[in-house]
Amino acid sequence: MTRKVVLSVIHGPRWGGIHGIAELIAAPLQLAGVHMVIAVPDEFPDVDVTRLEVAGAEVRKLSLGRFRKSRNPFVVLTSLFGFFPTVLGLRRLIRKVDADVVQVNGLHHLHAAIAGKLSGVPVIWQFHSDQQPRWVRKLCLPLVRRWADAVMLAGEGLDRALGLAPDFHPEMSVFTTPVDTVRCSPDPDKRATARSQMNVTDEDIVIGAIGSKGPNKNHGELIALMRHFKGDDRRVKLRIFGPSEPAHLDWYMTQVTKPAEEAGLLADGTVAFHDQVKDVSVPINGFDIFCLPSRGEGSSLVLAEAMACEVPVVANAVGGIPKTVIDGENGFLNQTRSLPELIQHVEKLVDDAELRSTLGKQGRQFVLAHRSVESCAAATIGVCSRLTGATLPDENHRNEEPLRLNNTSER
Incomplete structure (x- = not known):
């Protein structure tokens, strides 16, 4: 050969x-x-x-x-x-x-x-x-x-x-x-482990994000999203996983961490930040909704991994994402990349467990067929x-x- x-x-x-x-x-x-x-x-x-x-x-x-x-x-x-x-x-x-x-x-x-x-x-x-x-x-x-x-x-x-x-x-x-669709698949044991590590209960609805902590991943938009849910009784939480970027430590503190703190989202456990993990399928299984509000992407590996785990996704329509997320069929696309549209999509999923399950299953089928x-x-x-x-x-x-x-x- x-x-x-x-x-x-x-x-x-x-x-x-x-x-x-x-x-x-x-x-x-x-x-x-x-x-x-x-x-x-x-x-x-x-x-x-x-x-x-x-x-x-x-x-x-x-x-x-x-x-x-x-x-x-x-x-x-x-x-x-x-x-x-x-x-x-x-x-x-x-x-x-x-x-x-x-x-x-x-x-x-x-x-x-x-x-x-x-x-x-x-x-x-x-x-x-x-x-x-x-x-x-x-x-x-x-x-x-x-x-x-x-x-x-x-x-x-x-x-x-x-x-x-x-x-x-x-x-x-x-x-x-x-996508490794064996490792990235729905797993009740991983879900239990992840939710324990994230300090959330079965009643909480967890929005998750995974990515480097820099400007491109646009995590500040997720903090603004959580301000919308603050004070209501739907028990919505946000967990962000990923490595810090040395060149953007000050930026992330100013634009993401400090606004979350000032809004009281850290003190009450509504928002928490976690370091990078070796196996992303563990925290993904603990999420109820996966959000990717990036300013730029290719086709995004972690987005497809979330879909493979049957977690419904909401993502900005950037790069090759519109070829992966078919709006309303296997997830939601934020076509305008705006906060109001992001809130609209997330609220639909927060309020409808059956919709979360349907989009999650269709997301996995898409990944099995195309990734x-x-x-x-x-x-x-x-x-x-x-x-x-x-x-x-x-x-x-x-x-x-x-x-x-x-x-x-x-x-």
Whole structure:
């Protein structure tokens, strides 16, 4: 069997959706003759390195610089000074692992693309969300067009959210973020554990959110939502899980934590914040409603994981979310991204247990039909085959092809 090596560069210093995708597809790729090597920053936790290695990936730590949104001149200068050392480090790693393909994760992470082009290795550029500011898109998209040998989008609709024309790139396709539907499934034991840890009763209706504590996840909107429920007798609670973002600690305190405290939502246990958890299916099972009021997303792994656990979802209509949440059928879409519409959708679910159950079950059926690990792995396998000219003879994936966007995108 022809063996090909894909070097996937993930700049994030903490576990996130991209790592979760890699964890799920590493084994299927290996079966198809694609060995995944994942480059992570030096500060990436060893426990998460082990998690990826157990899944079948090879993990290499190195000094990975990244561009960060900050008004702090020191942070900006550190990003700039670390750019070329990162490119050189990635070039050395490309040679060391004998990479056949380099995978860039994120629109603005240019380092791996430059390293791949300088090394004469094909570059797959993956876009995972539409949260980047317009000026970043304007700066980076021409570079993607020039340097990428293939572009992969995490979910249908992301091309439109990013403003990409149908002919943006000749090798542009969609992959769906996969879900482990065995781990992420309705589980009464996990529900009991989670609700005990969250200090809520069976009578409470728990709205849950999971995501990094920064501006993009828009948790301040959830605090405003809870002000609406304060003082009524429906026993609505909010529990937010996720890691803190060092660059946004002050922002989160000012925009999210302090308003919750000033409204008396922390003192009475209506709102509580929790750290990141290894297995998100545990807190998800403890939720009655999952909310994702993000300013930008791709297709969102954690949203699909909530749906797989039969938890009804309410999400902003951003990025590829409208291709996952079918409004009124398997969840609710906040089309206007406004607080009044968010309140309207959540109130419907709070007041109707049967509706929560129906939307939850339909959400799981959607995920079972559209978010398989095999289809996501097949998308990567297909692109690697075309870029390297290799035949990757895995019978399980031979007929699986990514959705090609060129000449098929509806505008």
